[in-house]
């Protein structure tokens with residue numbers, strides 16, 4: 267099985283043919299097309315958008331607008347004004363908790379999250395609940411790593427205001443059935459908003475936010491082959507229009523009176539200050555790149571590499587994987603442990619062989635407690651990986667077992 271995208275497209279990987287990069291769930295490497303798009307913005311169209319009355323500023327405004335429309339199309343959001351640029355997925359989720367949440371959650375209300383959440387979709391809701399005296403409930407997971415829908419349904423009621431859940435777990439690779447969860451919430455708690463963390467889904471699966479039917483969907487650019495420092499929040503228009511702003515200042519205002527201010531229309535109402543145009547432009551180029559590969563193929567590629575890795579790991583003594591079994595529907599993320607070898611030792615041994623994996627709690631401590639693991643190792647795949655990368659990982663794991671057997 268070859269890589270889906272030529273390694274030569276990725277300058278960092280091309281510069282070091284020995285490097286086996288298996289940490290794309292943390293952040294993905296960048297194709298040259300993304301770097302070129304950013305350079306072209308600075309070389310040809312650079313000015314502060316929305317401000318100047320001169321042609322160059324109008325061009326920068328048009329470039330920024332085109333990037334918004336491109337990313338909205340990638341995520342299946344028909345109304346590009348409902349896509350806000352943020353600093354990342356973490357900020358997108360904090361924005362919802364800090365604005366809609368503060369305006370709508372009161373003492374005695376209930377906020378529901380799942381046990382699979384990354385801290386970015388857990389802590390903002392936990393803190394909002396503490397601030398408001400709201401009830402904070404954690405829906406457990408089924409054996410396949412998706413949220414237990416029966417238990418989730420039992421947590422929904424007239425005081426439920428928020429149901430926040432991940433699309434794809436960054437630890438387990440399990441894919442939640444978003445539409446089914448949304449239908450459950452609509453039926454049992456129609457007053458609640460659904461907030462979906464798409465950080466690990468947007469880079470790996472075809473995503474259509476409109477079809478999923480969630481109220482809010484967050485994602486981060488840097489995992490989608492785009493730049494760091496840019497993310498998106500797609501929200502339902504009526505909710506975005508009704509909720510208070512996030513940061514205040516330039517660009518997001520309509521009028522500033524001495525005593526009070528009124529707000530610009532969306533998306534500008536949520537984008538105070540000079541925007542990250544280079545981030546938006548780079549992310550739009552990443553969407554072009556991913557769409558040219560085809561997101562259905564990207565998904566299948568990640569699933570097959572994950573399956574290959576799991577099958578190989580399970581032939582190693584003491585190896586254990588978490589999440590959906592080999593061959594099952596999943597994203598290209600595999601968490602595992604290897605007998606007595608601590609995940610941090612394993613990642614150091616692999617690093618010496620040029621193999622980059624992640625070890626630790628993966629910013630999901632509530633999930634790690636439930637898995638009964640303080641830490642796991644995690645390998646995650648992207649379009650530039652192939653079966654030789656999986657073989658290098660497995661060879662490194664065998665070497666680690668040998669080392670520990672003779673220690």
Ligand code: PMP
Pocket residue numbers: 291292354355356357384386387432434435436463465466486488629
């Ligand atoms: N949610 C999930 C599921 C993630 O994997 C991550 C990144 N590890 C985040 C949220 C946060 O993304 P960022 O750090 O890019 O804001």
